[in-house]
Amino acid sequence: MKAYVTAIIENYVREYEKTSATKWGRPLVGFADAAHPMLPELRVVADKNHVMPQKVLEDAAIVVCYFLPFTRETAKSNIGDGHASPEWARAYEDTNALFTRLNAHLIEQLEARGYRAAVSPEATTFDREVLMSRWSQRHMAWLAGMGTFGLNNMIITDAGCCGRFSSVVTNLDVTPGAPLTTENCLYKREGKCGVCVRHCFSGALTTEGYDRKKCFGVCSENAAVYNDFGNSYAADAEGVIMDTGSEVCGKCLVGVPCAFGKPFREE
Ligand code: B12
Ligand code: SF4
Ligand code: SF4
Numbered sequence: 001m002k003a004y005v006t007a008i009i010e011n012y013v014r015e016y017e018k019t020s021a022t023k024w025g026r027p028l029v030g031f032a033d034a035a036h037p038m039l040p041e042l043r044v045v046a047d048k049n050h051v052m053p054q055k056v057l058e059d060a061a062i063v064v065c066y067f068l069p070f071t072r073e074t075a076k077s078n079i080g081d082g083h084a085s086p087e088w089a090r091a092y093e094d095t096n097a098l099f100t101r102l103n104a105h106l107i108e109q110l111e112a113r114g115y116r117a118a119v120s121p122e123a124t125t126f127d128r129e130v131l132m133s134r135w136s137q138r139h140m141a142w143l144a145g146m147g148t149f150g151l152n153n154m155i156i157t158d159a160g161c162c163g164r165f166s167s168v169v170t171n172l173d174v175t176p177g178a179p180l181t182t183e184n185c186l187y188k189r190e191g192k193c194g195v196c197v198r199h200c201f202s203g204a205l206t207t208e209g210y211d212r213k214k215c216f217g218v219c220s221e222n223a224a225v226y227n228d229f230g231n232s233y234a235a236d237a238e239g240v241i242m243d244t245g246s247e248v249c250g251k252c253l254v255g256v257p258c259a260f261g262k263p264f265r266e267e
Contacts, residue, residue, distance in 0.1 A: 001174050008109050009066050012102045022094035025069035028157050030144030033176035034060040047132040056169040057118045065141045069163035079255040081201040084222045089246040093230030099166040117170040131212045137165040145177030148184045152196035152252040156184035160260040162253045186263045196252040219247035
């Protein structure tokens, strides 16, 4: 079933990009244990109302997580201080739109085989005061063993961190992955690199920590410029839809050694 799910995702993306301005690299797919003992801790480290998979699907067993890498061209367009590139803003909106359709397709395919699957509606909303979501895509991917948190806060996968995550809760009966035991970020591994921090011209990201409000300020400035590519993530935590524009930046995940792969040679 793992190969089947992976093939559905890969095929969908390849078909979809034939008519999309944005292109993607090969998707990575992971499987998280929906009953992992660390899941309740999300309510401590992330949002206190973080949704548990069993609330999304009663007999939740596996959270299918997937990562869509951006292309090197998309990343290159966004290198340098100032506003995010139009290609970056478009890739953000196009990827979120693709997620909605691909998740519906995946659910349909699984249901046709007698399984059940659902998406957490909270995944595409966040509280605009505390700047947290009640469904953390990164933590699900981390639990699935898809990668580790970089200094830039991104999950660094085998295909790097320059891309986006989505997830679907299922009752699949497959063996889940487990969190990795070694770091994929050079700074966390060996105390060197920090290129992501140097790219953050606003000072939101430092080696001491991350100021999400400052970062959101930069993303909001870009949203004022990019109003034409779509309006995903526009719902607040209560589901109220706002006309926000594309809240993007992403300077800390382009032109960095972990953008498209692990930033070190495997031993
Ligand atoms: C709210 C939100 C924002 C807010 C707040 C950012 C933030 N860091 O939380 C704003 C609007 C500012 C924002 C900005 C960006 N975002 Co954003 N954002 C989200 C959203 C909706 C929720 C994230 C959340 O709840 N964070 C709250 C807390 C829990 O996270 P945190 O502050 O990073 O702290 C945790 C980690 O640092 C972690 N951690 C660090 N080290 C370790 C080690 C271990 C062992 C563990 C367990 C945890 C851990 O622990 C902390 C507490 O749990 C998610 C989508 C989703 N539903 O998950 C996307 C998401 C995180 N964003 C994403 C991206 C790409 C961006 C931007 C680049 C914007 C852009 N697209 O151009 C910037 C990057 C900012 C940055 N460097 O962090 C991607 C990340 C993809 C990836 N490769 O990992 C996500 C997953 C969206 C997606 N669908 O792919 N974002
Ligand atoms: S740029 Fe370097 S320090 Fe920053 S997340 Fe990537 S590997 Fe870690
Ligand atoms: S997204 Fe932009 S403002 Fe936010 S941490 Fe990264 S470089 Fe800094």
